[in-house]
Each structure stands twice: as structure tokens, then as C-alpha cells.
Amino acid sequence: MDAIPPRTLPTSARIGADLKAQIAAGLYPPGAALPSTRALAAELGVSRTTVTAAYDQLVAEGYLETRPGARTRVAAGILPSAAPAAAGPNPAPRLSTFGRRLLAEPAPPVAPASAIDFRYGDLSGDDFPILAWRRALNVVLLRRPARLGYGDPRGLPALRAALQAYLWRARGLRCGLDQIVVVNGSQQGIDLCARLLVDPGDRVVMEDPGYGAARKVFAAAGAAIVPVPVDAEGLQTGRLPEIGPARLAYVTPSHQFPLGGVLPAARRQALLAWAEACGATILEDDYDGEYRFDARPVEALRSLDRAGRVVYAGTVSKTLSPQLRLGYLVVPEALSAAFAEAKRLADRQAPGLEQAALAVLLTEGGYERHLRQARRRNAGRRAALLAALADHFGGRVRVEGAAAGLHLVAWFEGVPAAAEAGIAAAARAAGIGVYPVGPLYHDPLARPDRAGLLLGFAGNEPETIRTGIRRLAAALDDGPPIGT
Template sequence: MDQLQPPANRRSGANGGGRRVYDLLRAQMADGSLAVGARLPSTRALAADLGVARSTVTVAYEQLAAEGFVATAPGRSARVAAPLAPRAESRAPAGPGPLRAAALSAYGQRLAALELLTAQTSATESAPIDFLYGAVAARDFPTLAWKRAYQAELLRQRPSLYYGAPEGDPDLRQALQGYLRRARGLTCSAEQILIVQGAQQAIDLCARLLLDADSAYVFEDPGYVMARRCFEASGARGLAVGVDSLGMDTSSLPGDSGLRLAYVTPSHQFPLGGVLPVGRRQELLRWARQQDAWIIEDDYDGEFRYGQRPIDALQSMDTDGRVLYIGTFSKALSPQLRLAYMVLPERLVPLFRKAKRLADRHAPVMEQRVLAALLDSGAYERHVRRMRRENERRRNALLDAIRRHLPADAKVAGSAAGLHLVLWLPALRPRHEPQLIAAARAAGVGVYGVSPLFARPPGAMAPRPAGLILGYASLTLAQIDAGMQRLAGALAVLA
């Protein structure tokens, strides 16, 4: 029985329990001390040798028998039934290596090759004064109204908790139908509305359902990079269309075969801020009809137009059922809420509902019901009006600070709407943007270059100055003024 004696550095007794006996026997099987067919000692004898209770040994034998390493039979000694390979020596975990192409789908290979890093995430830490576009002030969130509606929903008696409908909560879709008619001039039925987890999911669904690897799409240049990446991941071919002060230059729309869709931000072009005029909207709709293509209208901040009523959505002019409208709560409430919506042509409704169900079943139900309550009560629209006034004050403060602190040749674009503007600096070229951004960050100011949002190389476009995108919705008036003072200092360093 010497081969079954516990190692000298192992303490005998019952404290180790069945696991200690189990590990000991497995180790003897692995190193060959107990070969296949070898007879094991009786439970009584082994318990006496190891100084443990007989029941402890019995538990270990039963576990080994259940795993097939030991064979037992009434009235016969237990025997080793199967060999046990030695356990591999512990090794330091290998570093991540590149995935083999064969291990990935075609979609996975395309996605692996894409660079998703955007201007907003390129800095590891936010600056003390950060003109981050897409950010909103946490203090602006309607905390009390949200809390009241959320508590009321929590206390509402429900017969059971189960998955919701993939198209979204019916109360929210009904409330959105009325809101979109009032606020965006958009006429639709509640059945055409699909609730999604952020506008990014809406764009991803469009890419998956409307594009193939042998098709093509049109996008604004410069434009929203994360939308372009979704379309690129489908394998489709992207065709850039230039943007001017009025938005997409629709006179330059290509007539290539295989064009499936155009992605546009007509109410406030991202990032340059142009508002697509009626003539160009009509030209875009005619182009879609001729190409038999879809139009994806991303209305990411359409509620925020200053000095006049927000312009109606492009979808309100669509008579052919070609426009897929995307709206979001990210800019009015919070980008962390991850709730947005689509208004779909009727013929696409069943397909998108199926895709949404497969993707994630449905968006969070509790938050949908809270939003429905805020829309029904009028609290949401009151909040939007308040935010429009607050952000107009911030925009005016930024325009004033640019005028007072920055060089006289600095130009502003896209300030009539939205939550950001573009600052052009004619004294600098696009290649100077990284230096300026670094100098500003050293001074405690976060600013973001416009160049990463262009798809075409500089040589393929007319020469342009350096540009910065300045988001102002998360800052105080004092921060805005101080930030422009510090940016002026950074510019002086580069002069």
C-alpha cells in the first residue's frame, strides 16, 4: 500500500475531506502508480492509512466510479478501469494571436480589418474642459420626471413578466406617432415604428438587411464614421458624395448599377451642419426612385434648431415608401439610455421585426414604458423645449467666445442647429490638426479634428483649412469661455 501513502508535505486527517482523497488517487493513476486493472484497497483500509473517516473514502471512490476511472461491483474490490493522462504542466497564458481567416466568417474577416476608433475615443482621458460632440450634460437629464414615471411603472401590477414584442412597447409607439406628427411633420402609423437600442442598431439592421457584398451605397463625405463602418462590414462598395454648406451635393449622386441605398443626415448634416433644402431633397428622392434604392434618414438631433421651427423630416416628403427614418432619444435625454426608433416603409415592417427579434428580442421594456408616460403627459416635449433654450444659450456663448478670443479669420459652420459646430482655421492645414489637439489637451481643453470624418484622401478634394468639431451641450457658459481662451493659447503655440 506504499503507493497510496499521502505525500510527506500533505497533512493527514479529516480536514482535507473527500477532495484530498480523490486528488491523491487521481495523481497515482496519472503517474502510473495505479495502472489499469490495479486493485484499490478497501475503503476501511485506506481510511485507516490516511487517517480519515471511511465515509470520506467512500465519497471519493463513488466520484471516481461515476467518472469511469474506477470499476466497482458488489462483493469485489474496486479496480482502476481507465488510464488517466498526466495533467499538463501549468504554463503562462499565451498572448492573443491573430485569428486564422478560416476561423472567421466573411463578415468577421471584414470586421476584423476595420478600425472603429473615432475622434471621440482617441484620448484616454477626458480633458477638464471637453468640447466632446455627442455628449450632453448629466445635470440636464429630467431626473424628477423620470423618477416619478419609473416609480409609477414599478408599482403597476402586471400578471407576469415575459419578453416583449420585438417592435417595441405599443404605448410608446402610439405616443411616438403623435409626437413625430407634431414635432417633425412626419405622418405614419404606430405599426411602422420599430423601437431599437440606439440609432447604431438601426443602422446595423439596415446594413444587414439592405446590402450585399456585391452591392453599393452612397454616403456623405465627411460624415458619420460609425454608420460607414456598418455598411463597410457588409462588404458593399461605398461611394462618397461631397458635402457643402447645404448638405449633400445631390447633383453629384452617382448612377452606378447595384446602388442599394443612400445614408444622409438632411436636417443637420453631420458634421458640417448644413440643412438640406427642398430642391435637393426632391432630387434625392428622384434619384432613389430611378435607382430603385432606399434612403436612410438619420435625424440624430433634429429637435434642436435655433431661431425657427425645426425643419420637417425628409420622410414627410416621401411618396414612394423609400425612406427609412431613424430618430433617437440620445441627444434630448442621454446617449447612455440606448433607445431610438425607426419609421419604416410598410413593406419592410415584417422583415425588420424579424431581424430585431433575432438580434436581441426587444429593447428594455421598463424604459420604454417610462418614455411613453413622459410623452403622453407632455413632460418630454417640455423638456425638449427647455433643452433647446439651454443649448441655444450655450451655442451663443460659444460663438461669442470664438469672436472674442480666437483669430479674426476663424470661421464657423453648422451653428444654426444641433449640439455642435465646426470651427475652420484658415491659418492652419489639416495636417496641423493633431498638433493643435495635443497642444489644446496640454492646456486642459478637449477638441476634435474634422479630418478623421472624411473618407476621401486630401488629394481627391479641394484644399481646405484645418477644422475642429466643438460640441457644447455638456458644458457651462463659464467653461465655454475659458475653453476658448485656452484654445487661443494653444493656437499661439503653433503660430
């Protein structure tokens, strides 16, 4: 036999790999008899038990067949691998239309791990309630069930009951248990909405600027994106009548992403009336609605919905950790069964241990105690960022969207939008991660002609924030004029 593979695998695995290679090369065609285990063991200088183990593995994988009293043979239907084409490597497997749409937009850049990173969505590791979470996990683990199996794809009943109570008292939202679907982060919730509510060619209204990952999900589903401008109060709902009907509208009414406006009551009513008139569904992404620093959080748009037009998406990614991948949808009762089945097909259910631990935190009050602490800490970080921007940039920078949430937008007065990429590159060279606002606009012509940066502050401590902004200012002052 040919030389067996390098000695990085157990002996039986190397023998099996060598036999598979010879079958693929056609040396052993379908039906061909292999050497007896005794003969091959003697040839290779190994024990017969080792060869028997290799044969048994290939039988289990379907490469070999055995019959009592007969030699082991290559299974029928196993074909040799085709020789590589002389012209070059084989083409990559063909992507679906969905796959090609996914790659139509480049992924956002990521700052080096060593940088002071102002990426939105990151949280400080020091904020995670380790003791409370560990206690919740211990409580859950001590309740070890007698049987481990798949649960309701909507999520653990205990967590849905805890969320039902929390959403009522914290967001003014009332719903039934079967209307809550626990998902792997709000991003999966957006994806489920795209799959269930949007057909190729359907019109989807989106805020402009808006959340790029949501836009990409709907575009990959084949939707026709209809951008609607936002102002200091969020979506300009007065534009909806001229836009006409759509299948779905994706909105962030509690804290518009990225500019920070809060949709006022009159606009909320106008949005709901438009959706009811044209039969549209509204996807309300309440991604960081728990964070308001000068007033209590505003109630959810879903709390005003009387016609069953709103799907509400919430998450603990901005309150506990994005690594937990726990979010939830509140869907109209008529859509509950469809969302449950879609979740079942996507991944059966969200991780049960984390669901159970979150249920303990919610029911015993630990979640809201942590949230109060997180608000105080992030208020300090926000204050540090605002002060640093004022100290190092003064009137050159105008801040927008700082009243709520975990990020703000810094506009550079008198600096053209085309300079954003240069600002970000100069910052990265100085070890600072900052992110231009430009890619968040669907229509480039709709954005102001000035450079803007999206600055998240929840992942850094105040001193780090001050250092980062000082270095950013120095990098921009020392380099070529940022207005060129």
C-alpha cells in the first residue's frame, strides 16, 4: 500500500484516511475486495485490532460493506473522485440570489483589538452583573430536570412570563404569553420578520439614515427599500402618504438610530394610521430604549397599537451583554403560530440555560437593579465624552442624539462628507476606532454635506474616553487638513 498519512492522527484513523484516498483514486472500485484484516495488519506492522477499528469506521461512514463469512468490500455506488480540470481550479459553488445579495454591501471595518474603540454596541465588561448572573445560573442548575429535550420554540414559559410582566411595567406594553418569541438577539428577530412578512419585490419603508444590518437583511430578502428621511424627531411620517403603500416599515421610535430622535405622539399616531390604511406591518426595534438620562424611558409604539400592526423587538444585548444573544419579539396574535414555526425551523429554540437564568434575574428583581446601575455608569461615560468633545474640538463639532441611548453622532462643522473616510483612517492609525455616519444612509444625496462620526461610549471607562478623544484630536490636527 501507499504510505499512510503523517503521524498526526491515531494509527487506525491514518489507515482509514489512506484507504479512503485509494478508494477516491479508483484503486479500489465499487465492489472490490479489501485485504483481510490479518493480512493488512501484517503488511503495515500493526495489530489486527487497529485495522479492524479502521474498517469498522469506514463501514459506519458507508465506504465499505461487510457480509458474514465474506471479505470486506467497497460499497456499491462509491465513485472515484474526478481529476482536477487542467484549466485551473473548480469554480466555487453557485450562491443563491439571497447569498449574492448578502455580499452586495461590504462589511463595516473593525478597529484593531489594541485600539480605543468607540464602536457602537460594545459594553464594558465591568458592567456585567457577574455575581447576580452566577447566582441565577446556580439556581437553574440545581433545578436539573428529569428529562432533557426540546422545548417550545417561542422560548421557556418562565422567561416569557417574566418578560410579559417586565414589558408591562417598563415599556407600557401588554401582550399574551404566546405573542412573545425569544430569539437569538434582535438581529434574528429582524431576519425572521423579513422571511415571514416580505416577499421579493415588496416595498419596505426604512428610516434614512438607519440601521445598516436591518437594511441588508431586507435587501437580501429581495425587498425594495423605500428610504424616508428623519429629522430631530425621528421618521418624517408626513412623507408616508406620498410614498404610498408598503408591506413593512422598520422604525426605531424610542431612539432613532443613529441620529437619536424620539418619535413624538402625533407622528406615532400617523405611522399607525398609515400602516392600518395600507395593511402594512411595523417592525419596532427598541434596541436601547431603556437608556434615557434625563427622564424615564418612553413607552413603546406597540403600546398604542390597537389594530395588530406592530411587531416589537427587544434585546438584552445593550443591557446585559451582546454575547448572550438573547432578544425577544412581541408579535400580533394572528402571527404567533407562524413565528413559532419559523423559529423552530431556524434553530429549534434559544439556549435554555441562559433563558432560565434571565427569567430568574427578571422575577427576582436583579435585572432592573443592574439596569439602574448601568444607567448611572453610562451617564458618567456620556458626560465624559461630551466634555472631551467640547474640550478638544469646541465649536468645530456639533453633537446630536445624546439625550438617550449608548451612542451619539459628532458632526464636524465645515468639513465635507467626503472627508469621513480620511478621518476614520487617521484615527485608526492613531489607535482609535471611530465609525463614519455615511454608510448608514441609503440615499447618499439625502445626507448633509458634512462629515459625521458615530461614537459609542458604553464600552469604555471615562478616562479611556477622554484619552481617545484627545488622541483623535491630535491625529486630526497633526495630519492633513480634514476638510480636504
